[in-house]
Amino acid sequence: MDRISFTFDGQEVSCAPGSSLAAALTEAGVRGFRETEKGKPRGIFCGMGVCQDCLVSVDGRPNQRACMTATAPGMTVAPQPARPALTAPPAVNRSAHRLTPRVLVVGGGAGGLSAAIAARETGAEVVLLDERKVPGGQYFKQSARPEAAPLDAQQAEGQALVARARDAGVTILPEVTVWGAFDGPEILAADPGAVYAIRPGALIVATGAYERPAMIPGWTLPGVMTVGAAQTLWRSYGTLPGARVALFGNGPLVAQVALELAEGGAEIPLLGESAPAPWRRPLASLAMMRRDPGLARKGLSMLAGLKRQGIAPRHDLRPTRIEAAPAGGLLVHYEQGRHSGRITADAVCLNYGFQPQNEILRLLDCAMTYDARFDQLRPERAPDCRTSIAGVYAVGDCCGLGGAPAAALEGRIAGRAAAGGPGPSAGEAATLARHRAFQDALWRVYDSPAPPLEEAAPETLVCRCEEVEKAALDAALSDDPHDIGALKRATRIGMGRCQGRYCAPALAGLMARRRGTPMGDLSYFAPRVPIKPVDIATITAAEALLAEETNG
């Protein structure tokens, strides 16, 4: 297939059509996409539009996320300066749309697609918003080239689900970022060419989760990324994150991605799992196999695959520090029990669980309960997945970790209910209970609590965006801040572009432990619009739309 080309920092870069900028730059060997205020290089990290580290300037428009921006022939891309000049960017013409579907689904993963199909099949008009160019979500990770043959059964299943949603008549709006959620509910969103104000009859939030990395010195270096970011590079764009990739984390995704990258041709010098080996937890392992023999078998065949690739997962192992290796690439220091070691790699992937993307739910004031086992908030839901707020449903991992099969089933239940159909059948309720029991057993096998923030080294960047070190956090804590908001104002931790997505969970736990207070919704930063940084041209276009409605 013909390749396209664009320039980055004056150099010509070529890539396959459909590549994201981040994938194209990674393939071209570019690691650092920009420098921070303190002159530190940053590159792709979350790979899903959350961390805001991979910012570049595209055709004169500053602060574009390379991971979410599609390449186009002839683009002029430049590293994003920390402080762009205050010159008006090239004008964009954004059309403005008021949508009032019976059902609005936010998120096109397993849960959202299933919800949209069920609502449509129950007779409702359905609009589905997804932030990516091709829907599918994190589990089904679709290829950016729709004509490409699926890599495996998981991708094929996602492709079929997307096709079913289209065939059912779901209006899928891709590349849409939701930035505002207000009472009503009313959703404000934008894609590169349009803004949307959406007042649905019912809202189904299916926004999934983002990954928890390890907050260790060096976690911001270019080449260090989440396991999911590496998986997206490979599954969606056919780009390996590096030739030699070390993976560290907790849970089956880490091993799965190690295998996928190895099968894609990467060398995997180390796969480090923080939990003990499953055979050291025989009861939990047995319980897991009993609850879903199919999924458990999938896990075993993955282990066999790793073995074929010559990869032996190492257990009880955690990275402690990452630095730039003198000869290029990254040097990771790790500990395994009382032993320590070092390994070099050109890409280092981290995943220590997931954090629900519950911003919309919290903004809409849905009642939330803290789940201590998974250290995350879960919305309170009725059996048909409705939240405490009228007309608002929530499904899948945005409600706390549950896995793709549960998300899909919750989606079917919520989609039907939101469209006025019947509630869950006894069979569905039983299946959902089985999925949840499997997750419960799975995470007992992988149980491995992260070291608390208190133990982080003083030079650890607690806030990636504002570049605030643990030492500065400790200094602010000596003033005994009353709550997480006071701590934020004292340190700037959480004031940056990722809006506290990485620091908030760690800080919330730390504050609760210090003050002896129970964790809850108020332990986290207060929910605030915008949900994601929103460009001023989007606001201007939305303002014009709403003003026109008000004035006649």
Next chain:
Amino acid sequence: MARPDLLVVGGGITGQCAALSAARAGARVALVDLGLNAGSTANAGSLHVQMQSRFLRLNPHLAENLESSLPLYLSAVKAWEALDAELGGVELTREGGLMLAESEAQLAFLEEKAERERAKGLDVEILGHNALHRMAPWLSEEVIGAELCRDEGKLNPLVANRKMRAALERAGVEIRRDRITALEDGAAPSALGTRRHSAGQILLATAWGTSALLAGTAVHVPTPPEPLHMNITEAGAYEIHHLVQHAERPITLKQFRSGQVVIGGGWEARLSEGAGAPGIRKESLLGNVALAARIAPGIGGLRVLRTWAGYNTPVDGKATIGPLEAASRIHLALPGDAGYTLGPVVGQSAAALALGAEGPIDAAPYSPARWRG
């Protein structure tokens, strides 16, 4: 500290400055505050001097009060400059404030306003199109002129709040965490919360909480909170040096040295039902930012990162400083609009009166006498 000489109720900038100046003067001082966010800790750091068109538009009946307070604003900026030096820098700059005009009528309004302000000692000047655009190239061509007030400026409230806290600690001010719900005046006045706080004198720097605390006294100050919306962008090059307002439209726009542009100017937020911070209205977010982008297209490449809201307490547009009555040991320190600008001078003046010392200004015009009966 068993019984402080002065108990300050309210830990915003006004109360903090009252406590700091009293402690520096040798008094034993305690400051009691609940530690919740909404007032000073939600502030955006404008140093206002010229009459705000927002206030004139919303409260035309109080224009005279505002005008008579102009000398206090000049003293307030001096107090902030002294504080900036004392605290070791709070990113305070006094590069002036611009109030923009987009029409001849607006410019005429500014000319008249400037005349009145000049009579009160303000350093103001009307700028035509070319002079203005040389000074502020990021402005829209639609802006035809402006009033420049050289006395105005801005500071970074996050830095100021942090340094203020450290200064209070160094000065030996005892910080107590409590919510005060009632007062007892007399020879040994007390503030009552979950416990009794007795002191030689009590100073209320309680903004919108004041009128409830004074229930049962002869002083009736209206202190309804005014919930206001704010927005902040990601950082850009430091090019907006002035505090920017508009002759007719509700906006303040300024840039911190750290590059973020703060956009506000009196757009309404939603009054909170409980003790928490006020809520955000989408109309305010959209209207406020769209207006900012129209006036200053240069900020169009920055994205909005956060919004928040806080409470202003306009009272009658004039400060209230001093004891409830001649013999009272309960004192008021209410800036009356622009609380962050006026906080230091109002707090210091009220503390000086409470301790029988000489304050930075003649506080007689601001006596609570007007609220008695």
